[in-house]
Amino acid sequence: MDSHVVPETSKVSPFLLFYIIISIQIGVGVLGYQRVIAEHAGYDGWISILITGIAVHIVMWMMFKMAETTDGDIIKVHQYVIGNIAGKIISFLLIIYFMLYILVILLNYIQVIQIWMFPDLSTFWYTLAFMALCTYVVFGGFRTVVGVSFFGMVLPAYLLITLVFTFRYSNFTQILPILDHSLIDLLTASYHMSLTFVGFEIILFVYPFIKEPQKSKKWAHLAVLVTTLFYTFLAILTFAYFSEGQLQKTVWATLSMWQIVQLPFVERFEYIAVANWNLIILPNICLSLWVASRLIKRTIHLKQRKGTVIIAAIIPLIxxxxxxxxxxxxxxxxxxxxxxxxxxxxxxxxxxxxxxxKRVKKQ
Amino acid sequence: MKKFLILLIMVIFLSGCVEKRIVDEINIAIASGFDPSDGDKKFKTTFLMQDFQEDMSVQNRTITSEGDVRREILIGSNRQSPSPVVVGGMRLTLFEKSIAKKGIKDYIDTYQRDATIGTRIFFATTEGKTEELLKGNYGPQGNGSFISDLIEHNIRQGDVPKTNLASFLQDYYQKGKDVYLPHIKKINDKNVDISGLMLFKGSKALYILPSDKMFYFKLLVDRYSKGEFTVSLEDGSEASVHSIISKHRLKMDKKDPLHLSIEINIKGNIKEYTGNKLNPKIIEAITKNLEEKVEKECIQLVKEFQEKEIDPVGIGAYYKTQIRGFDYEKWKQTYTDLSVDIKSDVEIIETGATY
Known part of the structure; x- marks a missing residue:
């Protein structure tokens, strides 16, 4: 049983980990995290983002350390620590974790579509269509999934530029005075920020698929740095554009900001943004689906293709x-x-x- | 594989079954107005649609119905319309004065909850019934576009402060700041006029600031503003100065927080001068005259606001950014006792093409 040995041909270059992490971190959370952190830490919320960012760096360092020690993914870590069978049982639970992940992303995104664009969009059929697409991507293998995450990050990146339109209505002094909230408030907001940051734990699953994993470390940390700065930047833009009371009434602050964009050829830009978000959640789902099906393969030795189809079929039913x-x-x-x-x-x-x-085994 | 393909096609086509909105098959409401009800309902709404004619002109059509919630009105309006009325293309919403005096809180909720409405639309209050105002005949581009363009260009170049839905909501929910809206009036069937600014206290309209004070008001509330103003000199000549850019800065006295100074910097060009010849001395006189006038008018406005306990300048919001653990309840009392002084600095950059 050597299913965890990955052939060299399906491995990817270390720098691609940068795109994998960014594209799985940035998902539906970006559309509305600002309100949640402002609810707890007010307009000091951006500090909470930095705190969460630092925490993520630390956890990431731990993950690399673990992966290096065992030279493998989380299943190997589990086996290393608690033995073969118990390790597999815990690893199996992670399948549910990633299915939950897919479910939350899709349900939240569909809710956005239903409220902003098509009130009578069928959740089931949309999910089924989306899962069919993702199954197709995952069938292409890990390298295809990584390719999708590359485009899923690069193609929608232009959306950020359009937020410049908010400047005319922004008042950056609103974030003053800095540190008007207690440390407890800041940490509570950091906790609520964590959902927007998660996804990077994927390192523990894709680690064996990276050529020269040592070199990928700096890319992974760079990716987290970029998302941290991106979230902070977006939060500051949001805080400048909305007044505090107004933000509390705005569920999808990022989308609402696009409502002010005016271009000669589009009257309402937020519709383009909502449609574009498909491309942003696509790598989210593809990577999660890939990880879940890989976990099935590694724990109960079912072919990855079969696992993919099973999960893709269950999600729309849920x-x-x-x-x-x-x-x-x-x-x-x-x-x-x-x-x-x-x-x-x-x-x-x-x-x-x-x-x-590790210590015990050494002795 | 074949089965998979069939499934895929089904999935794609079935998920395409959502509500379509084809431009030719809907009635886009471009403007709406709220009036007090004639009957026992809460209010009366007028929707203004535009029918595009073959010669590119626009025919105005209004639908009026009464209701207690806006949704009810939409249904009532649909009963009078050959195709469904949609509000996604709205550019303007008017409130009759007495509606605004009662408070527009309930109306704002709809404009936030309904994601199909953009945030670039304009709110305005009106003298007289909005129904009458929307029923005029102002130009070939249609009444809705006419009035919203009127407001828009006066914001960009004239002396109306920025007040689209985005900035209105921003100020409305900002503690320590009160909102204001342009107040428009129908002169006759062909003309409308921005007659002033309606100042609000909370969500209720309080009083109208006359149009000749609007420029000074704009200097106080907008970060950057353009506008026109005239000064008369001692020798009887008059000069008209066009302000290209103006900035204002609020500054709290660190030692005495009860003292606030507002600095207003204006850079402008002389567009018109009725005297003999412009020399540096006269320019200096104009500058000085202007500075005094700005200071005098602005301080008057601020004092007036303090008396009426409204804060459209956002002095409370500014103090919040300066003091940690700011208490809005206490601030209400402090605000009226605040001593404010205004310092203006006018700089004439160009004097035009004649010497």
Whole structure:
């Protein structure tokens, strides 16, 4: 059983990890994280983003350390620490984690489409179509998935430029006075920011697929730095454009900012942005689907293609259970807790366990 | 594989089954107006549509119905319209004076909740019924475009401060700042006029600032503004100065927070002069005269606002950025006691093409 040995031909260059991480981190969260952090830390919220960014760097360092120690993915780490069978059981639970991930992204995005563009869009059929597309991408193998994440980040990048239109209505002094909130407030906002940041834990799954993984470290850290700065920059733009009371009434602040964009050939830019967001969530779903199906392959030895189809079929069925925006909200909140627990609690604990196991094994 | 393809095609076509909105098959409301109801409903709404004629001109059509919530009105309006009325293309919303006096809080909610409405639309209050105003016949481009263009170019070049929905909402939800809207009036069937600015206290309209004070008001509230003003000199000659750029800065006295100074810098050109010849001395006199006039008018405005306990300048919002742990409740009392002084600095850059 050597299913974890990855042939050289399906590996990718180290710098591509940069695109993988950025494209999985940036998803639907970007559309509205500003309100949530401002709710807790007011217009000091941008400091909370930096705090979360630093935390992410630390966790990322731990993940690389673990992957290096065992020279493999999280399943190998689990086996290293708690043995073969128990390791596989825990790894199997991660399949549910990534399915939850896909579900939350899709449900939130569809909610946006339903509110902004097509109120009677069918959640089920849209999810099915989207999952069919993602299945097709995942069938192309890991390198195709990485290619999609490259385009998923590069192509929609122009959207950022259009936010320049808000400057005319922005008042940057609104973020003053800096540090008007207590440390507790800032940390609470940091916690709520974590959902927008997660996704980078994918390193623990794609690690064996990177050529010379040592070299990919700097790219991974650079990616997190870029997303941190991007979130901070966008938050400051948002805080300058909305007054604090107004932001509390705005669910998708980023989209609302596009409402002010005026170009001679488009009257309402936010529709283009919503449509473009398809491209941003595509790598999110593709990478998650790939990881989930890979986990199936590694734990119960089912062919990856079969695993992909199974998951892609289950997801649309689960969406049938969600009928109201409130339910989606609830699911997002639960997911927030789970992802926070996994990334910022479980992984550090696993890191400590790995380091102990390493010592013990050496002796 | 074949089955998969069929499934894929089905999926694509079925998920395409969403509500279509084809431009020719809908009625785009370009403007709306709220009036008090004649009957026992809460208000009366007029939607203005435009029918495009073959000769490129626009025919105005209005639909009026009454209701308690805006949605009810839309249904009522649809009963009078051959094709569905949509509000996504709205450019203007008018409030009759008495509606504005009662408060426009409930109306604002709709404009935020309905994502199909853009944030570049203009709000305005009107003297007289909005229904009458929208029913005029102002130009070939249609009434909706006419009035919104009227407001827009007066914001860009004239003395109306920035007040589209985006900046209105920003100020409305900003604690320590009150909102204002242009106030328009129908002169006759062919003409409308921006007769002043309606100043609000919270969500309720309070009073109208006359149009001759609007420029000074704009100097105080907009970060950058353009505008025109005239000064008369001692020798009886008059000069008209066009301000190209003006900035204002609020400055709290660090030692005495109860003292605020507002600096207004204006850079402008002389466009018209009725005296003999412009020499540096006269330019200096014009500058000085202008500075005094700006200071006098602006301080008067600020004092007036303090008396009426409204804060369209956003002095409260400014103080919030200067003091940690700012208390808005306390501020309400402090605001009226605040001593404000205004310093203006006028710089004449060009004097035109004649010597």
């Amino acid at each position: 969406t049938l259970l969600f009928k109201t925006g409130e339910q989606v909200q609830k699911l997002s909140e639960i997911t927030q807790k789970i992802t926070f627990g996994f990334v910022f609690v479980y992984i550090p604990l696993l890191f400590i366990a790995t380091m102990i196991a």
